[in-house]
Amino acid sequence: MTPITEVEGRRLSLSNLDKVLYPATGTTKGEVLHYYAATAAAAILPHLRDRPASFLRYPDGPGGQLFFTKNPPPGTPDWVRTTPVPRSEDPGARQVVVQDLASLMWAANLVVEFHTPQWRAEAPEMADRMVFDLDPGSPATVVQCCSVALWLRERLAADGLSAYGKTSGSKGLHLLVPVEPTPSAEVSAYAKRLAMEAESALPELALHRMKRALRPGKVFVDFSQNSASKTTATPYTLRARTEPTVSAPVTWAEIEGCRSPEALVFRAENMAGRLERYGELLGPLLDPEQARPLPPDSP
Numbered sequence: 001m002t003p004i005t006e007v008e009g010r011r012l013s014l015s016n017l018d019k020v021l022y023p024a025t026g027t028t029k030g031e032v033l034h035y036y037a038a039t040a041a042a043a044i045l046p047h048l049r050d051r052p053a054s055f056l057r058y059p060d061g062p063g064g065q066l067f068f069t070k071n072p073p074p075g076t077p078d079w080v081r082t083t084p085v086p087r088s089e090d091p092g093a094r095q096v097v098v099q100d101l102a103s104l105m106w107a108a109n110l111v112v113e114f115h116t117p118q119w120r121a122e123a124p125e126m127a128d129r130m131v132f133d134l135d136p137g138s139p140a141t142v143v144q145c146c147s148v149a150l151w152l153r154e155r156l157a158a159d160g161l162s163a164y165g166k167t168s169g170s171k172g173l174h175l176l177v178p179v180e181p182t183p184s185a186e187v188s189a190y191a192k193r194l195a196m197e198a199e200s201a202l203p204e205l206a207l208h209r210m211k212r213a214l215r216p217g218k219v220f221v222d223f224s225q226n227s228a229s230k231t232t233a234t235p236y237t238l239r240a241r242t243e244p245t246v247s248a249p250v251t252w253a254e255i256e257g258c259r260s261p262e263a264l265v266f267r268a269e270n271m272a273g274r275l276e277r278y279g280e281l282l283g284p285l286l287d288p289e290q291a292r293p294l295p296p297d298s299p
Contacts, residue, residue, distance in 0.1 A: 007037075010079060010102035014109050021061040021111065024242045027268070029111065032238060035268040036108040040246075041101050043275060044236035046286050048104070050120045052085050052095035054231050055112035058240040066240055072096050073110060080106060083121040087229075097121055113240055115231035119184060125228040127187040129285055130161075130177040132195070133168065133222035133232065137207075137215030141261040145173040148198060148206050148219045149255055155194055159295045164282050165255050167264050169239035169247035172219075173255070174232060178284055178291045184228035190294050191223035235282055236271070244268040249281035 002013045017030035036044070054070045072082055072094060080103050082094040098104050098114070107114070118127040132152060134145040152175055153163050163175045179187065195208035198221050207218040225232045233239065233247045248266035258264055266274065284290035 007102040007105050008100060010077070010106075012102065012106055012109065014105075021058075022242070022244050023061065023063070025244060025267070027244045031268070032111070032244065033105065033108055035238065035244070035271070036104055037101070039268070039272045039275070040236045041104060043280060044114070044234060045098070045101070045104060047235045047282070048098040048114060048116060050097065050099070050122065051116040052083055052121055053098050053107070053234075054095065054115040055107065055110065056115065056240060057110055057112050059111045062240040062242060068115075070095050077106065085121075085124070114234040114237040116234045117228065117231050118187065118226055119181075119228060123181055125184045126181040127184045127226060127228075128179060128181050128288075128291060130179050130187050130191055131225050131232050132163075132175040132177075132191065133172065133220075133225055134175065135168075135172040135220040135222055137218050137220060140205075140217050140219055142167070142171060142173055142264050143258055143261060144205060144219050146255045146258040146264075148202060148221060149173055149175055151198060151202060151206075152194065152221075153252070155197065160292050161294075162284065162290070162292070164249070164284060165252065166235050166247055166249045166282065167245075167266060169233060169237065169245045170241060171261075173250075173264070174247070176235075176282065176285055178287070180291045180293045182294055184226060186294065188223065188226040191226045195221040195223045238268060246271055248274065249278070251278065251281060 002015045005012050019029045021029050056068045058066050081097040081099050083097050085093050085095045087093045118129045134148050136145050156163050161177050163177050166174050168174055198206040199208045207214055207220050237247050239245050244267050246266050
């Protein structure tokens with residue numbers, strides 16, 4: 001029998017709570033739902049709110065079938081907000097917007113990673129944040145990503161911009177930058193320019209091209225997620241990895257001091273303590289007063 005619970009006045013059917021989703025740690029679906037309800041809700045919702053969400057679903061765990069969807073899943077309740085997101089192949093397309101705890105728990109029950117674009121539903125293709133996805137090619141690790149992140153922090157600061165870090169929840173690091181609402185194409189062009197500068201300044205370490213043959217031992221500075229059609233793992237989302245790792249905000253002191261990949265691996269059980277200790281490290285991304293314009297010489 002599927003348990004029925006009420007969340008903020010909405011009735012939800014929560015299924016298969018004893019199902020083990022992460023065999024490496026024995027983490028069950030019920031524990032995943034508890035993470036979102038008890039630990040992550042207050043932190044993740046401000047990053048989800050007003051942004052069309054995409055879902056990477058892994059209902060049988062990371063070792064099972066994974067599928068990425070932008071469309072509202074079948075059976076989406078009528079009280080879950082959706083917003084028009086026209087696409088060339090589907091002018092009438094809509095996407096879910098996770099606005100509240102009930103919507104969050106409904107989506108979490110589907111077993112998903114949360115992914116969001118750099119723009120809000122009310123202003124499509126006007127980015128209010130910029131992202132650099134630092135992805136290491138083996139044998140490089142997040143340690144090398146941190147070195148590239150430190151260079152990018154200084155380069156962005158020279159243009160009056162502030163960067164904030166989070167783990168990808170996988171192998172790499174994400175840098176997020178609050179910007180005044182700017183056409184996504186302009187943000188992408190600026191981010192590409194900085195990625196190219198990083199490769200020039202750190203030729204043994206950084207790479208701005210995705211060419212696989214060039215990747216080993218280097219950090220790919222992926223600027224492509226600034227495209228209006230692309231998304232990034234939402235802060236605090238669980239990832240479909242072997243263990244229940246989280247895309248977790250980190251301090252610059254942690255980035256500066258990173259000497260081993262394990263130093264920047266955070267699991268669901270670590271997050272309550274981190275939130276208590278550090279609070280919302282990505283708070284500036286949520287404060288319009290912290291947004292800054294791109295430099296006027298940007299393409």
